[in-house]
Amino acid sequence: MNIACIGTGFVGVVTAGVLAKLGNTVIGLDIDAKKVESLKSGIVPFYEPGLQELLVETQKIGLPAQAGNLTFTTDYETAIKNADIVMIMVGTPSSPDGQADLKYVFAASESLAPYLKENAIVIVKSTVPPGTNQKVREIIKGKTTVNFEMASVPEFLKEGTAVEDTLHPDRAVIGVESDRARDILVELHKPLTTNVVIMRPESAQMCKYAANNYLATRITFINQIADLCEANGADVQEVIRGIGEDKRIGKHYWYPGLGYGGSCFPKDVKEIAAYAHSVGESESMFIKIDDLNEKRIPKLMAKYDKLVGGFAGKTVAILGLSFKKNTNDTRVAPSLQVIPWLLEHGAKVVATDPKAIEEIKSLLPPSVSYVSTPDEATSGAHVTMLLIEWDEYMGLDLAKMASSMQDPKYFFDTRNQYDSAKVISAGLNYKGIGR
Ligand code: UGA
Numbered sequence: 522m523n524i525a526c527i528g529t530g531f532v533g534v535v536t537a538g539v540l541a542k543l544g545n546t547v548i549g550l551d552i553d554a555k556k557v558e559s560l561k562s563g564i565v566p567f568y569e570p571g572l573q574e575l576l577v578e579t580q581k582i583g584l585p586a587q588a589g590n591l592t593f594t595t596d597y598e599t600a601i602k603n604a605d606i607v608m609i610m611v612g613t614p615s616s617p618d619g620q621a622d623l624k625y626v627f628a629a630s631e632s633l634a635p636y637l638k639e640n641a642i643v644i645v646k647s648t649v650p651p652g653t654n655q656k657v658r659e660i661i662k663g664k665t666t667v668n669f670e671m672a673s674v675p676e677f678l679k680e681g682t683a684v685e686d687t688l689h690p691d692r693a694v695i696g697v698e699s700d701r702a703r704d705i706l707v708e709l710h711k712p713l714t715t716n717v718v719i720m721r722p723e724s725a726q727m728c729k730y731a732a733n734n735y736l737a738t739r740i741t742f743i744n745q746i747a748d749l750c751e752a753n754g755a756d757v758q759e760v761i762r763g764i765g766e767d768k769r770i771g772k773h774y775w776y777p778g779l780g781y782g783g784s785c786f787p788k789d790v791k792e793i794a795a796y797a798h799s800v801g802e803s804e805s806m807f808i809k810i811d812d813l814n815e816k817r818i819p820k821l822m823a824k825y826d827k828l829v830g831g832f833a834g835k836t837v838a839i840l841g842l843s844f845k846k847n848t849n850d851t852r853v854a855p856s857l858q859v860i861p862w863l864l865e866h867g868a869k870v871v872a873t874d875p876k877a878i879e880e881i882k883s884l885l886p887p888s889v890s891y892v893s894t895p896d897e898a899t900s901g902a903h904v905t906m907l908l909i910e911w912d913e914y915m916g917l918d919l920a921k922m923a924s925s926m927q928d929p930k931y932f933f934d935t936r937n938q939y940d941s942a943k944v945i946s947a948g949l950n951y952k953g954i955g956r
Contacts, residue, residue: 522606522705526549527609529550531569535684536687539684542575544590549591550599568848570682601633607641609629613647625647631660638667639668648675651722651727672706673696673723674693677692680844730792737786744777750955776937779855782855783853784852825933825952828931829929830929838898838899842856849877854877856872861886864888871902873892873894896922904931905932923949931950932951
């Protein structure tokens with residue numbers, strides 16, 4: 522199939538690469554010429570495992586005289602005129618009232634409309650509130666006389682495993698208005714998954730909000746349980762093992778910590794809360810979830826401050842600056858709240874990360890020192906805080922760390938990755954979450 526992917530952000534690039542790998546002819550479009558030039562030479566402006574290789578493979582970079590089936594352009598006519606399927610995957614920043622700002626979705630709709638092919642299917646893949654397709658349809662109709670259909674196919678990929686998630690999704694949710702669009706989109710997704718759930722576009726859009734908000738609620742839930750465990754000597758990891766055996770609850774995606782971050786959950790919870798308000802649901806639980814998540818880090822830092830006898834004058838080693846492992850994305854990363862808190866309370870901060878040091882530097886005060894290894898960070902520190910469970914931080918030499926740190930030699934394991942007994946026997950003080 523001929524496919525146009527509008528927007529070469531995270532979802533756009535991964536989707537374009539994967540659809541091209543399946544043998545489709547794909548054109549990725551972005552209005553940012555610098556980005557397009559970079560993608561044409563196979564260079565991805567962010568770190569995502571396997572993505573660069575996918576772009577090199579599908580564009581056949583380095584293989585002269587062979588055109589790949591993925592190309593990039595800044596020109597709407599080039600991208601749209603032959604496309605059977607047009608996917609809108611542009612950003613939807615939050616507006617001041619918390620709702621999704623759809624200006625880029627609408628601008629893309631207006632730009633693509635004049636070049637649309639007869640019977641093309643226009644898919645809104647950006648996360649948007651239900652009802653957006655109607656507005657997009659009206660915008661396109663104002664600029665074309667061809668027949669076209671609207672559809673909604675939300676994306677469920679995770680950063681850090683985006684290529685794998687797109688190649689092997691748990692399911693494809695396809696929101697369509699006709700049997701024809703259903704058949705075409707089922708066919709398109711067949712090489713990826715046969716677990717296809719067909720519904721109307723509004724339901725597909727709600728699926729995306731429901732999935733992300735359920736997961737964010739689940740994280741908030743286990744964080745609350747963890748806090749209760751701390752009050753009574755229970756260990757939340759044992760509680761997770763116990764409840765996970767209940768098939769209705771399940772064993773996965775239970776990592777208590779500093780709260781959820783990244784570019785999606787914080788934004789999607791605020792959006793659904795604002796959306797609920799806009800349709801008259803003022804008692805929405807999502808307002809509370811958002812509030813609890815916002816307050817989580819200051820609450821835990823105040824607790825840690827007491828444990829170490831005050832952070833003032835202490836050196837703190839921070840391990841992990843991105844919002845999670847295997848990405849250099851720092852949007853709503855715990856480090857962006859933890860480090861300013863420590864500096865405001867008189868601590869000196871030495872930070873490290875395998876991929877995100879350059880990305881975080883401009884977002885933090887200049888007094889933060891950066892080093893390239895955990896050994897350098899922890900040597901001489903009074904406190905070590907593991908914020909992100911990068912593989913590089915999983916087998917730390919605890920005895921070496923203990924001998925190079927200064928009293929009170931506290932190890933805050935905010936991802937519950939270490940066995941507390943082992944940490945303590947190595948000569949460190951240990952504090953996990955909910956244990
Ligand atoms: C999330 C969803 O998982 C994807 O399905 C969705 O497609 C994506 O948002 C999106 O809307 O684009 P992502 O933000 O990449 O993906 O990352 P997650 O791995 O889900 O983690 C989100 C945040 O929750 C991170 O801060 C993570 O540390 C935190 N988290 C996750 C926990 O605190 N505990 C957990 O058990 C799991």
